Structure formats: C-alpha cells, structure tokens
Amino acid sequence: MHEPKTQRGQARRAAIVEAAAALMYERGVRGTSIEDVLDAAEAGKSQLYHYFSSKDDLSAAVVDHQLAQVLGAQQEFRLDTWNGLRAWFDALLEGQQSRGFRGCPIGSLAVEMSAMSPELRARAAEAFRHWQRTLERAFASMRKRGLIDADALPDDLAQVTLAAIQGGYLLSTAEQDLQPMVRSL
Amino acid sequence: MHEPKTQRGQARRAAIVEAAAALMYERGVRGTSIEDVLDAAEAGKSQLYHYFSSKDDLSAAVVDHQLAQVLGAQQEFRLDTWNGLRAWFDALLEGQQSRGFRGCPIGSLAVEMSAMSPELRARAAEAFRHWQRTLERAFASMRKRGLIDADALPDDLAQVTLAAIQGGYLLSTAEQDLQPMVRSL
DNA sequence: GGCCTTCTGTACTGGCCGGTCCAAATGCTA
DNA sequence: TAGCATTTGGACCGGCCAGTACAGAAGGCC
Numbered sequence A, B: 001m002h003e004p005k006t007q008r009g010q011a012r013r014a015a016i017v018e019a020a021a022a023l024m025y026e027r028g029v030r031g032t033s034i035e036d037v038l039d040a041a042e043a044g045k046s047q048l049y050h051y052f053s054s055k056d057d058l059s060a061a062v063v064d065h066q067l068a069q070v071l072g073a074q075q076e077f078r079l080d081t082w083n084g085l086r087a088w089f090d091a092l093l094e095g096q097q098s099r100g101f102r103g104c105p106i107g108s109l110a111v112e113m114s115a116m117s118p119e120l121r122a123r124a125a126e127a128f129r130h131w132q133r134t135l136e137r138a139f140a141s142m143r144k145r146g147l148i149d150a151d152a153l154p155d156d157l158a159q160v161t162l163a164a165i166q167g168g169y170l171l172s173t174a175e176q177d178l179q180p181m182v183r184s185l
Numbered sequence C: 001g002g003c004c005t006t007c008t009g010t011a012c013t014g015g016c017c018g019g020t021c022c023a024a025a026t027g028c029t030a
Numbered sequence D: 001t002a003g004c005a006t007t008t009g010g011a012c013c014g015g016c017c018a019g020t021a022c023a024g025a026a027g028g029c030c
Helices: A005-028 A034-041 A045-051 A055-074 A082-098 A105-115 A116-142 A154-175 A179-182 B006-026 B034-041 B044-050 B057-076 B082-098 B105-115 B116-144 B152-176 B179-184
Strands: none
Touching: A005 A034, A005 A045, A005 A055, A005 A082, A005 A105, A005 B082, A034 A045, A034 A055, A055 A105, A055 A116, A055 B034, A082 A179, A105 A116, A105 A154, A105 B105, A105 B152, A116 A154, A116 B152, A154 A179, A154 B105, A154 B116, A154 B152, A154 B179, A179 B152, B006 B034, B006 B044, B006 B057, B006 B082, B006 B105, B034 B057, B044 B082, B057 B082, B057 B105, B057 B116, B105 B116, B105 B152, B116 B152, B152 B179
C-alpha cells in the first residue's frame, strides 16, 4: 500500500510489523487477529490499512522481517569456519530454548502459509532461498580453502543443512525438548 | 465424547474424520471450518458433536488417523534392509509429488498445533514418538545384523532420520519442488 | 498563517464460525 | 408392537474478525 513518507510513519509501520511478527510467531498467522496486533503495537486500524492492503500483505512483511532478523543474528558468526559454524548451531539451540521451543521464526510461518495462499507460500520460499544462499556462500568459501571435500556441492550442502535445521526445529517444538535439534545439527 | 456403538455409527464417525483429515491437510486446521468438514462428509452438525466434544477433539482424532495412514503405508516396506529403506524413501518422494507438494500429513499438523494448544501439541508429539519408534526398531534390527555401525544408537538414527524427512518435506512444500527432499534423504 | 499531504481514531458492517438445542428418525430387543 | 438407546436434521445464537468509511489531527513547506 502506501510507503511511509515521514520518519514517524516509518516507525509506526515498523512497530506494527514487529508486533505482528511476535504474535504470529507465538500463536500462528491465523491465530493472530488484526486487533491483537493493533493492541500490541498501540496503533489504530486505519494506520494498519494505510500501510498494508490486507492481512496477507502484512503477513508477507512479517516474513521479510523475520528473515532479516535471522540473517542479522547470523552475521555475528564466521560460518565459513568449523568453529564458527558450530558456534552458530549452538546459538540456534540456545535461541530455540530461550524462546520457549516455539520453532523457527521462518519455518513455522512457511508451513502455515503454504496452506494459505500460493502468494504467501512463494514469499516464504523466497526467504528460504535467501537464507540458503548465505549458507551456500559460506560452504563455497570453505571448499575453496580445502576445509570440505572438493566434490561436495555447496548448494547441496546448504539445502541439506537448512533441512536439518528445519527438521530439528520441528521435532524439538513438538516435543518441547532440545534433543532432536541437538542430534540433527 | 460418545463412542459409536453401532456399525453405522462407526462408519459415520470414520467418514467425518477422513473428511476432516483431507481438508485439514489441504488447508490447515484453522483454515478448515466444521461446516466444510460436514459438507464433505455429508453429515450434520449433531453427528459431529455426538462423537466429538469440540473441534480440538476432532483435530486430535485426525492426528491419530494420519499416523495410522503413514504407518500403514510404511508397513509395505522392509525398513530393516538398505533396499527397503531406499524404496520407502522413494515412496515418500512419490507421495509428496503426487499429492501436490502439500507436505507431511503429520508434520504440517504438528507445526500448526504446536501454536494452538499444549494438548494438541502433545498429541502430535506422541504421533512422532510412535513413528520414531517404528524406525528405531528397524535400525536396531539392522545393527544386530551388522548392516550399520555397532556404536550407532538406533534411537539417535531414528530421530535424525525423522528430522531429515520433516525438514525435506518442509522445504519441498515451500518451494513446490522435490529436490530438497531428494537431497535430504 | 494558509494549504496540502500524510497520518490517525473509531464506529460500523457483513460474513463466518464454533457450539447448543431439541425434536425426530432409526434401529435393536423382546 | 412397545420401549429404549443410538443416531440424525437443522435452525439458531453469540462472538469474533477482516475490512470500510469518514472525519479529523499533525506536520511540512511557502
């Protein structure tokens, strides 16, 4: 819908997306009502519909927001070293635990959205591809430096790694236990 | 609620669960209304509330139903041989494709239910444990016959396998592409 | 200050949905 | 056929929720 043109507008829009992200992470997309979001963000309805055309539109923005969060947190690690990779895995585990075993901020959205509309599903897929590409770069760098087998394809590795993360998150969330994730990673 | 006491009652109850399972698989739990289920099952509301106390109760029955389906399909394979295992993986891939990339019949429920209520989350977790145990038995049998390393723990293997399956399903569904699953398995 | 764009408050609407209720039909047993 | 338990039809209700409408405030620019 409308891009925010003032600084204040930007802040309000961001507050709405953040509130929506938090609630949707906790209760799921369909379990979160517009009014819940508005209450949490201390915003009015007209604000939301000023910046977003629909709930789906807002949900798409939430995907982008969560991707940015994940990628941001990831930046603090040198994923192209074994130690960095391990440290990152540990951080994922720590996050899953401290957030109360609620799963991957992107993965849980992706599953629900895949059943909602092709557009949202595609948006989630795009986020995954983005994420995967950052891993791919790390693996490619490792391969170039001989840290991993020369005939291992970085994009295969990246996809399998991502799948292991998602599978681990999923089981860990269902069981409310860290072990499935520990084992997967 | 009430157990069906006649053959007819059993058939009606089963029809409702089946319809609910199909719809919830396609559209998600929250995306499926009671009335949708009733229309599909050609049943009336009083029938449903005769056999189930609530939508959550019905959803729990759907989890059990899907678990039975998965385990039933799995029975046709000798999972304690490498060839059988591979054949089973192929069947999972084939199923995911032929059903239109809608994900794991249990996994997709599990994610949504984890955000819905502790009770449903626990029910999904139970289904996973059941499933995992069947894999565990297969791996234990393989280990006894020396087909896999003696110091590999069957229950670790089973959990990791399940996680790989779930992660593969998840990415495959988001991308609408079989490759992530192929690579994971 | 005057004017235009951007932003915000809020009441309202139409539709959907889970769940209740009660009356009636159906089948079983004798 | 009577009498009982089981099963079924479907109208109804209260609540929630996405989205709209419209009036008004705030802020920037001259």
